[in-house]
Amino acid sequence: MSSATERETGDRAVESDSGDIGTVRELGHDEFDPIGTLILIAIYFAILVMLWLFMYFVEFLGNGPTVVGSLATVVGLA
Amino acid sequence: MRNAYVDQFPAEARVVKSAFWSSFLALAIGGIFGLVQALHRTDVLRFIDSTDYYTVLTAHGVLLAITFTIFFLVGIFTWAVTTSLDRGVVDIRFTWSWYVMMVTGTVLVAVAIFSGFLEEPPSILGSELYADVLFTFYSPLQAHPIFYIGLVLFVVGTWLAGFDWFRTWWAWRDENADERIPLPTFMVLTTTLFWYICTLGVALSILAFLLPWSLGIVDSVNPLLTRTLFWYFGHAVVYFWLMPTYVMWYIMLPKLSGGKLFSDPLARVVFVLFLLLSTPLGIHHQYLDPGIAEGYKFIAMTNTMFLLLPSLLTAFTVVASMEHGARQRGGEGYLGWLTALPWRDPVFTGMALAGLMFAAAGFSGMINAGMNINYLVHNTWWVVGHFHLTVGTAVALTFMAAAYWFIPQVTGKELWSRSVALGQVLLWFVGMTFMSNAMHRSGLFGMPRRTAEPQYQNFDFEPAVGTVAEMDAQVALGAVLLVVSLVLFLLNMVLTSFNGTSDSIPDNTYAGTLSGPEDAPEILDNLKLWTAIAVVLVIFAYTLPLASIVESGGLFGPGIDGRQLSLGADLEPALETLREVVA
Amino acid sequence: MNIHTYEKVWLAASMVLIVGFIATITYGAVGPGVSMISDDGGSIDPSEINDDERFEETGVTHVGGNEYEVAVLAQAWSYSPDEIEVPAGSEVTFYVTSPDVTHSFSVVGTNVNTMVVPGQVSEMTVEFDEPGEYGILCNEYCGEYHHTMEGTLSVVPEDEFDLTELSVEAPGEVESGNETTINATVSDGMQTDLETTATLEIGGEQYDEDVTIDGAGSESVEFAVDADQLGEGDHDWTVTVDGEEESGTLSVVDGANDDSGDSDGGDDDA
Incomplete structure (x- = not known):
């Protein structure tokens, strides 16, 4: 599986200089689970949710008078 | 045997190099103007008149948001197409012609803008040069015709560049009928397609309305119409800047990390989503505009929110690719692998920090996308904080980091100093952290953007946390650090160009993939299909709002004259204001 | 397509996020009733x-x-x-x-x-x-x-809060021995009736007149002023209604004497 992928990426791709950047092992698609990525992105998700709730319900809805529509229009023009 | 880009494509390398240097020049001027503004606004140091602030701001916006970004983009895209197709452009003279056209456009625009510093600007075409209209040139503020003509030339230059990339791909396709479009070329083509779609709006706005109006051929405009056409273009343009950044993150960052791109198919999905959704959401910049019904604003919001998806997917794919690299380099543990990344490489570190900043920018962007919460942040300094994280860091820092790799590639000269480069990208990150966080916070208590002296006579701002002085100090400090960083970058570029050619330039390569194009459904490469859907979505999103704007305000508006609101042109209100200020 | 499980998880989480954002905005429109400029x-x-x-x-x-x-x-x-x-x-x-x-x-x-x-x-x-x-x-x-x-x-x-407006017409001078009037016009910008008192202060004296004004209407109040009672010289006056105030100066001059000082009536709107 992974060897097919490598052929696909062609001769200009990464293999040629992999030695320069300290590769100690080759990991194919099926041998690699990005668990660290999952953890990082879960932390990001949590931050996003908390900040969103804070911004919307505290900063925005708590920010004094707000535009509530044009209920007075009908009366105003009458 | 050296195999850098300049060895493979010497003719194209010269164009790419020229585009990069055009970009750096814009960055240098625009960046220094940014410092002038930061010090002026915060009242740390004022050595220009407040009336000239808006000339500086116009130049800062146009030079950085348009000139710097797009010149770099055409460089990267030309590199990406030729490298990934392994063939040169069809006709290098054509390539030079669009580059020259873009330069000509930029020069015209710059002449119009910089005339704002003159006491008595010269008259050309029957009117004084003038372009203090900011990057958004909202009518009825009216610039001199050469400002609009310059913009048109620049945009047409980019259209020809896009044609050049397509043409190169067509030539390749004739020889490689059954092959998938290589990923970098795929990214370039999808980006070019939505650029064509979105620039139609600004082209229409300028050619049908603003240019004839500034030439006196028609005597009125509909401000809401030209404004809406601007934003039809104005949000997609931010993705246009961002896409070369994504290209770098997808095809360079994995390699720099020592790994491979996690998923080619998802990268294609991401770019298709950008093609589909970049344009039919511009109205989210007009949440607080009168004359547009709430329903259209809600539709724009829905499209905007769904455009979060490709960026969120990108976050995963890019980080996973970095993790792959780190683990191949021996990284272990749940998060310990982070230490195995090549943090001493300025190209990697610059791009990684840019990505981190983009994650933060993603959050403020989500707020900006939210329809009614826009009352809180619209046109405040929050927004400025947001786009200094996106275009000002995600894009600019990635470009600068990429330049450390590209300039050796296109010149055959070794980088002058990798340590200075590393310091430079770190300094940018630190400077922007100060500046941007203070800008965001300032926006929350109503500090306006685009204002020379946000110190008012009859009221004070009331921050819930911290003080105005503290935030101003952070902005000023951040701006100083950013300009120091900018100077270090330019110094490195200039000194590199004085280096002799070197044999130790790495080969011109990009990242391989863990899951390659063979896993991507063929339909993803059907550009005609995606373009057709994109056009349909635009028609859905824009037909009704535009029709209602034209219906209520007329194509050319109800008798709206051009305005150049300066003391000379409109003496009385200014004096009145001055009297009020004195009184 | 070859999509990793974690990526599918993230795709789902992203959709939750997006739908959650849109739901929050919709709640803001429906619950607290935040409405957009339209x-x-x-x-x-x-x-x-x-x-x-x-x-x-x-x-x-x-x-x-x-x-x-x-x-x-x-x-x-x-x-x-x-x-x-x-x-x-x-x-x-x-x-x-x-x-x-x-x-x-x-x-x-x-x-x-x-x-x-x-x-x-x-x-x-x-x-x-x-x-x-x-x-x-x-x-x-x-x-x-x-x-x-x-x-x-x-x-x-x-x-x-009120939308009461006051405008006063007063002569700049009066000859001793004569009477004059200071006219205050009080208008009510509110749609409701206004019951209030107009007050004139002049020469150390205070005169009150009750006044009732229909909603969105106006009424005039007339204060008679006797020059002799004031005596010759300049006299500052102030009319006050509902927090609105206007003042000026009235000069009482000798009826026989023609070279009057040119003191002016009031337009000093508080």
Whole structure:
């Protein structure tokens, strides 16, 4: 599986200089689970949710008078 | 045997190099103007008149948001197409012609803008040069015709560049009928397609309305119409800047990390989503505009929110690719692998920090996308904080980091100093952290953007946390650090160009993939299909709002004259204001 | 497609996020009732703003009950009016337009914030529950002195708010031996009747007249002044109604003597 992928990426791709950047092992698609990525992105998700709730319900809805529509229009023009 | 880009494509390398240097020049001027503004606004140091602030701001916006970004983009895209197709452009003279056209456009625009510093600007075409209209040139503020003509030339230059990339791909396709479009070329083509779609709006706005109006051929405009056409273009343009950044993150960052791109198919999905959704959401910049019904604003919001998806997917794919690299380099543990990344490489570190900043920018962007919460942040300094994280860091820092790799590639000269480069990208990150966080916070208590002296006579701002002085100090400090960083970058570029050619330039390569194009459904490469859907979505999103704007305000508006609101042109209100200020 | 399980998880989480955001915004519109600036204000010809009944006279008008309307002209580089006063507990609809370029009308530290585009009227209704003092600023670049464009909005306690206006007509001088009158015209901008007292102070004396004014009407109050009682010389006077005040000076001159001082009547509107 992974060897097919490598052929696909062609001769200009990464293999040629992999030695320069300290590769100690080759990991194919099926041998690699990005668990660290999952953890990082879960932390990001949590931050996003908390900040969103804070911004919307505290900063925005708590920010004094707000535009509530044009209920007075009908009366105003009458 | 050296195999850098300049060895493979010497003719194209010269164009790419020229585009990069055009970009750096814009960055240098625009960046220094940014410092002038930061010090002026915060009242740390004022050595220009407040009336000239808006000339500086116009130049800062146009030079950085348009000139710097797009010149770099055409460089990267030309590199990406030729490298990934392994063939040169069809006709290098054509390539030079669009580059020259873009330069000509930029020069015209710059002449119009910089005339704002003159006491008595010269008259050309029957009117004084003038372009203090900011990057958004909202009518009825009216610039001199050469400002609009310059913009048109620049945009047409980019259209020809896009044609050049397509043409190169067509030539390749004739020889490689059954092959998938290589990923970098795929990214370039999808980006070019939505650029064509979105620039139609600004082209229409300028050619049908603003240019004839500034030439006196028609005597009125509909401000809401030209404004809406601007934003039809104005949000997609931010993705246009961002896409070369994504290209770098997808095809360079994995390699720099020592790994491979996690998923080619998802990268294609991401770019298709950008093609589909970049344009039919511009109205989210007009949440607080009168004359547009709430329903259209809600539709724009829905499209905007769904455009979060490709960026969120990108976050995963890019980080996973970095993790792959780190683990191949021996990284272990749940998060310990982070230490195995090549943090001493300025190209990697610059791009990684840019990505981190983009994650933060993603959050403020989500707020900006939210329809009614826009009352809180619209046109405040929050927004400025947001786009200094996106275009000002995600894009600019990635470009600068990429330049450390590209300039050796296109010149055959070794980088002058990798340590200075590393310091430079770190300094940018630190400077922007100060500046941007203070800008965001300032926006929350109503500090306006685009204002020379946000110190008012009859009221004070009331921050819930911290003080105005503290935030101003952070902005000023951040701006100083950013300009120091900018100077270090330019110094490195200039000194590199004085280096002799070197044999130790790495080969011109990009990242391989863990899951390659063979896993991507063929339909993803059907550009005609995606373009057709994109056009349909635009028609859905824009037909009704535009029709209602034209219906209520007329194509050319109800008798709206051009305005150049300066003391000379409109003496009385200014004096009145001055009297009020004195009184 | 070969999509990793974790990626599928993240894709699902992303969709939750997106749908959650849209749901929050929808809640804000439906629950607290936050409404967007829309096309309700209609379009307007910038050169004929004065002919529009909303903008004939800018400022605060009482519609009825706790409802008010405020017409504001945003222009380079000021607001008309630049000081707005409304009562707490009111529901105020703003109409804002521009005769020249694009501005904004942004009440600092609140969510009251709209673009003002020439050719369009921005209409927004706001509930002011609590008294407070706010600044107003323009956050869209509108020319060289954009940064000087500002105003204030005062939300005053309900019992301190009125739309009473006072204008006084008084002679500058009177000959001794004669009588004259100081006429105060009191108008009530509210739609409700106003019962109040008009007071004249002159020569150390105070005269009160009760007055009842119909909603949106006006009444005149006449104070008779006897020159002899005042005696010769300059006499400062002040008329006060409902917190409004106007003062001036009345000179009592010798009837036989022609070279009168030219003291002036009052127009010192508080």
